[in-house]
Amino acid sequence: MTTLIYNIQQLVGVRKENKLLRGKELAELPSVKNAYLIIEDGVITEYGEMQNLKSEIRNLPAGRQGPKFEVDVTGQFILPCWCDSHTHLVFASSREEEFVDKIKGKSYAEIAAKGGGILNSAKKLSGTSEDKLFSLAWKRLEEISRLGTGGVEIKSGYGLSVEGELKMLRVIKKLKEKSNLSIKATFLGAHTYPMEYRENHQGYIDLIINEMLPIIAREKLADYIDVFCETDFFSSEEMEVICKAGMGHGLKPKLHVNQLNSIGGIEAGIKLNALSIDHLETINNDEIGNLSKSNTIATLLPTAAFFLRTAFQPARKLIDAGCAVALASDYNPGSSPSGNLNLVVSMGCIGMRMLPEEAINAATINGAYAIELQNQIGSIAIGKKANLIFTKPIPSLAYFPYSFGTNLIDRVMINGEFIS
Ligand code: NIG
Ligand code: FE
Secondary structure (H helix, E strand, O other): OEEEEEEEEEEEOEOOOOOOOEHHHHHOOOEEEEEEEEEEOOEEEEEEEHHHOOHHHHOOOOEOOEOEEEEEOOOOEEEEOEEEOOOOOOOOOOOHHHHHHHHOOOOHHHHHHOOOHHHHHHHHHHOOOHHHHHHHHHHHHHHHHHOOEEEEEEEOOOOOOHHHHHHHHHHHHHHHHHOOOEEEEEEEEEOOOOHHHOOOHHHHHHHHHHHHHHHHHHOOOOOEEEEEEOOOOEOHHHHHHHHHHHHHOOOEEEEEEOOOOOOOHHHHHHHOOOOEEEEOOOOOHHHHHHHHOOOOEEEEOHHHHHHOOOOOOOHHHHHHOOOEEEEOOOOEOOOEOOOOHHHHHHHHHHHHOOOHHHHHHHHOHHHHHOOOOOOOOOOEOOOOEOOEEEEOOOOOOOHHHHOOOOOOEEEEEEOOEEOO
């Protein structure tokens, strides 16, 4: 099946070469004005300016490549789909009671210390079947794909037992198999210590290393390993031990560090050559300097900072220092009950002073790098999947993040097909 899309006001994020963008490069977002795009069997095969669209293509005979489908998108922009490199979208139920507690003045840490937070989600998940979890997560995937997300990373971490973690990872595996979205799985058994291991950290670390990891590796249930490195959660030394065990099974680290406190997670993450270190609400200049010299991507989650009323991540400082920055949603019931990357991009611009081009690059190509799918998604390139956001007619690219909270998406294409 061949699809020709024409009269595109602007085709955004067009890249001949793949490159993880750092520092000043993030502000460069190559585009073609008044463009056309050709898709064959779900893959981008050609694009260019309308004046170069060959007339034989306009009159392509049906046959060799199957029937032709033409779409006139006058006034509309086309962007590569968002690539959300950090979510926890498999969960059993929402936690709006904690949302109200937070309004009344309780902190995230206080709620967690009383058995709320992650433990609350773990309790709810233990009583929920694999099938039910799958159908809940499936609805969330449908929801985010309508909002323009084409690639997504999903973490475990609400199981906190051998059975619970495996249940979550099997749900993610099934989502990978059944969904058209490009999905990566991360094992986050070290999300928090279960109550019975509060005083026996080594016991839980042993459970992760000796019981969970071998099965996860054998059944190929995860691509990455994650640890929540935070005061009252996992120390940087504990994170190192767990990551090294995961790396022994071929799982690269993607880590939660410096959300609430700085306890050495950034240094440890860089030393581990983590693919990404995520959150970074608290980060000092020395840490920014070290990160800029590393291969590790700084993944920023502005909606989590917004929801928890903490300071936004210092995107400007990170970019100006030459870091590679990605933006993601952190979709989870406790700190970011939204997987809307359009809002994340707007918040990157509004709360973190990212330029629209920087925020869009951070949520597309750099997001793809943060889950190692840069050869398939994240930009408009020949050979990549036709995962595309079609905007409603808009006057400029900046209008897209500027109009925060307004749905400016007309339709979304995944693997060359419009989703309903
Ligand atoms: O990324 N901080 C740790 N994990 C999640 C929140 C999990 C939860 O509260 O359920 C986060 O913010
Ligand atoms: Fe998270």
